[in-house]
Amino acid sequence: MFRSTTLRLAALYTAAFALSVVVLGVITVLTTRGALSAQFDARIAAESAALVQEYRSEGLNGVVEAVRERDQTPGAIDYGLQGPAGQPLAGRLAPSRAKTGWSVARQGREADAVRVLAVDLPDGYRLLVGDEEERIEALDGALLRGFAGAFVGVVVLGAAAGYALNRDVHRRLAAISGTAEAIIDGDLGRRVPVRGDDDLDRLALTFNRMLDRIAGLMESLKQVSSDIAHDMRTPLTRLRQKLEAGLAAPQERGQAMEGALADLDSILDTFAGLLRIAQIESGARRAAFRPCDLTEISRTVVEAFAPSAEDARQTLRLEGDARAPVVGDPELLTQMLVNLVENALRHAGPGADIRVVASRGEATTTLAVIDNGPGVPSQERERLFDRFYRLEASRSTPGSGLGLALVAAVAKLHGAEVRLLAAEPGLEARVTFPAAAS
Amino acid sequence: MKLLIVEDDKETAAYLKRALSEAGHTVDAAASGRDGLLLAAGETYEVIILDRMLPQIDGLAILRTIRASGVKTPVLLLTALGGIDDRVEGLEAGADDYLVKPFAFAELLARVNALARRPPPQEVRTELSVADLKLDLLKHTVSRAGRRIELQPREFQLLEYLLRHAGRVVTRTMLLESVWDFHFDPKTNIVETHMSRLRGKVDRGHTHELIHTVRGAGYVLREPD
Numbered sequence: 018m019f020r021s022t023t024l025r026l027a028a029l030y031t032a033a034f035a036l037s038v039v040v041l042g043v044i045t046v047l048t049t050r051g052a053l054s055a056q057f058d059a060r061i062a063a064e065s066a067a068l069v070q071e072y073r074s075e076g077l078n079g080v081v082e083a084v085r086e087r088d089q090t091p092g093a094i095d096y097g098l099q100g101p102a103g104q105p106l107a108g109r110l111a112p113s114r115a116k117t118g119w120s121v122a123r124q125g126r127e128a129d130a131v132r133v134l135a136v137d138l139p140d141g142y143r144l145l146v147g148d149e150e151e152r153i154e155a156l157d158g159a160l161l162r163g164f165a166g167a168f169v170g171v172v173v174l175g176a177a178a179g180y181a182l183n184r185d186v187h188r189r190l191a192a193i194s195g196t197a198e199a200i201i202d203g204d205l206g207r208r209v210p211v212r213g214d215d216d217l218d219r220l221a222l223t224f225n226r227m228l229d230r231i232a233g234l235m236e237s238l239k240q241v242s243s244d245i246a247h248d249m250r251t252p253l254t255r256l257r258q259k260l261e262a263g264l265a266a267p268q269e270r271g272q273a274m275e276g277a278l279a280d281l282d283s284i285l286d287t288f289a290g291l292l293r294i295a296q297i298e299s300g301a302r303r304a305a306f307r308p309c310d311l312t313e314i315s316r317t318v319v320e321a322f323a324p325s326a327e328d329a330r331q332t333l334r335l336e337g338d339a340r341a342p343v344v345g346d347p348e349l350l351t352q353m354l355v356n357l358v359e360n361a362l363r364h365a366g367p368g369a370d371i372r373v374v375a376s377r378g379e380a381t382t383t384l385a386v387i388d389n390g391p392g393v394p395s396q397e398r399e400r401l402f403d404r405f406y407r408l409e410a411s412r413s414t415p416g417s418g419l420g421l422a423l424v425a426a427v428a429k430l431h432g433a434e435v436r437l438l439a440a441e442p443g444l445e446a447r448v449t450f451p452a453a454a455s
Numbered sequence: 456m457k458l459l460i461v462e463d464d465k466e467t468a469a470y471l472k473r474a475l476s477e478a479g480h481t482v483d484a485a486a487s488g489r490d491g492l493l494l495a496a497g498e499t500y501e502v503i504i505l506d507r508m509l510p511q512i513d514g515l516a517i518l519r520t521i522r523a524s525g526v527k528t529p530v531l532l533l534t535a536l537g538g539i540d541d542r543v544e545g546l547e548a549g550a551d552d553y554l555v556k557p558f559a560f561a562e563l564l565a566r567v568n569a570l571a572r573r574p575p576p577q578e579v580r581t582e583l584s585v586a587d588l589k590l591d592l593l594k595h596t597v598s599r600a601g602r603r604i605e606l607q608p609r610e611f612q613l614l615e616y617l618l619r620h621a622g623r624v625v626t627r628t629m630l631l632e633s634v635w636d637f638h639f640d641p642k643t644n645i646v647e648t649h650m651s652r653l654r655g656k657v658d659r660g661h662t663h664e665l666i667h668t669v670r671g672a673g674y675v676l677r678e679p680d
Contacts, residue, residue, distance in 0.1 A: 285557060286640065293639075301540070320609060321635055324648040352639045359643050420642075 023186045027179025034171045042164030046157060053153050058119075061134050064094055065146040072138055080144065081107045094148050095131065101141025110145045122147065189217050193224060205232050237298065241291060241404065248405045248418070249284065256280040290419040294404070297426040302346050309350065311341035311375035311384045311450075318354045319373050326362055326371065333358065333371045341375035341382045343450045345431045353427040356420040357386040357446045365390025365443065382450045389443040398437040424448075456501040456571055460484045461491030461517070462533070463509050471504070474560050475567070488512035495521050500528050501571045504563075505550075507534045507541060515548045522549035529570040531563075542638060561672035565624045583618035586678050588657065588665055590618055599657060609634065610653045617666065617676035626673035650674060 072080045084096045084107040097110025105112050113122055113135060122131050133147035192210055199207040208228060209221040256277050263273030296302070312335075319335040326333035343350070354373070361371045365388035374385045393401065402425040405418040424446075428435040433450040458480050462468040465486065472482045483498065485491035488509045495503055495517075503521070507514040518530060532550040534541035545553045552566050583590045587600045590611075597604045597614060606614065612634045617625060627646045631637045635645075650666070658664045663679035 289555070289640075296540075305540075305543070317635070321637075321641075321645050321649075322643060324652060325643050325645055328648055348638055351637065355637070355639075355641050359641060362643060
């Protein structure tokens with residue numbers, strides 16, 4: 018039973034409350050009894066003093082008269098007046114030989130304990146005033162019963178609350194545990210139910226986010242494996258054919274080997290690209306982030322590629338030269354821009370004008386590569402970021418189909434959004450970064 | 456020159472040993488990190504080729520130990536495909552250059568040669584020259600046969616790199632890394648384009664060409680025969 022945290026806690030709390038009820042009860046009974054006894058004695062003493070006063074002013078007969086009169090009135094206090102020989106003169110209290118002062122006598126209607134104050138009057142007369150002690154005990158008993166009831170109530174309520182709490186928490190933990198078990202058994206789509214906004218719900222949300230992340234990674238892993246299997250088949254087949262041709266025709270061996278090496282290099286390129294994307298997606302590169310300037314990076318890239326563009330009768334230029342600061346990995350950002358520029362150079366066609374624009378906005382910094390080539394149909398644009406996805410029209414041109422997938426991975430790593438937009442005419446690839454804190 | 460290869464794969468080690476020997480080098484090979492450490496500490500080599508992934512001891516740990524024991528021999532680190540952080544880690548551990556596996560042998564040879572004949576670092580040079588080509592590092596000017604040649608900043612860097620490695624083959628990747636700081640392989644022929652422009656400015660109109668293409672390997676700038 019105590020293997021449940023909630024139950025253990027509930028039992029502990031209940032025990033603590035029950036103990037405080039007991040302590041409170043003891044203290045209350047003790048103080049109440051003290052106060053009641055003092056009050057009880059004070060009442061008897063006051064009554065006694067009043068009768069002595071009566072004796073002084075009215076004499077013995079006055080006292081006898083007063084005692085008889087008081088005995089008539091219904092009330093709690095008992096009286097007794099005895100003569101010098103101990104004979105009773107008036108009152109219900111039997112003569113007592115006890116010494117002057119307070120004593121306890123057993124007498125009265127049911128031989129109850131009576132607390133008596135004896136006062137000597139002149140000439141051997143004696144005045145007794147007393148009351149049954151039971152009155153105090155009755156009050157004590159009522160108090161004790163009250164606290165006993167409270168004690169039982171606390172224990173019962175505590176146990177009930179503990180049980181209910183335990184059942185609720187247990188049910189919710191079982192839901193989390195059940196989800197985990199289901200996932201272990203292969204049902205990766207399962208998530209922990211969330212019903213409100215308390216600590217367990219927040220735990221469930223964190224748990225679900227973790228599961229989403231894992232599922233995403235698994236999905237991308239699965240995707241990569243099937244992409245590799247699918248896209249490697251063609252180049253590997255070609256490689257094999259060249260090697261076989263070289264074996265079959267010794268005079269063409271040199272040429273076949275060269276072709277095979279070229280095929281192999283392109284396969285390795287694809288592998289390197291995939292591994293690089295996977296590594297970027299793992300997020301480990303964020304450790305290398307530092308402030309950098311997109312304009313500076315753009316200048317380097319444009320300057321490196323402008324001569325090649327010129328040779329292909331295209332123009333490549335940088336627009337604007339204001340700083341466009343971001344926090345990121347300059348090497349990856351450079352490669353991202355290189356991929357975008359190479360994409361434009363390759364697909365915008367001869368005579369195209371390609372502009373690289375890095376600019377800083379209010380809350381964002383953007384990097385855009387804009388060409389005036391044929392563009393891409395809108396329904397195909399998003400899919401271009403998938404690994405190995407290529408437009409029908411560009412299947413014959415060289416390229417691994419990984420360029421934009423890497424762009425997407427780098428953008429995601431930097432918390433940036435990358436989109437392909439229609440440039441009327443042409444295509445604009447725009448990466449929007451959250452602005453760097455300056 | 457005398458080289459040390461630390462590589463656990465027997466086939467790779469044997470191939471490299473043979474090919475480097477054919478290129479005129481004396482080669483020792485160690486199959487484990489421990490043997491590599493012993494050889495590196497005991498013998499004098501001009502270049503050490505060290506595999507990053509070794510059984511038992513990590514290549515980087517060996518590299519750090521070699522450096523900690525005061526061995527200053529240039530180290531070429533062979534790293535795994537796709538490891539983006541390997542380069543930085545390797546250079547931090549004390550490597551002088553790195554090469555991603557698998558690689559073309561010409562690339563390895565060019566890098567080994569570039570490492571071996573590094574000029575002593577204390578030597579401050581203000582002018583680089585080969586034949587009648589002169590590059591002034593202070594004034595940032597280039598001239599050939601006394602005639603001034605105007606170069607773009609990147610072309611100047613390219614020529615400076617070729618001059619610093621005069622007589623040795625430099626590969627496309629070496630140029631991408633040191634001139635452009637691109638540590639990935641662009642699909643566009645940017646090195647070729649820049650090189651052809653540079654050659655146009657340096658060699659056009661001269662009887663002897665100084666910059667040559669080495670097929671399957673890269674470029675070399677050398678004295679005319």
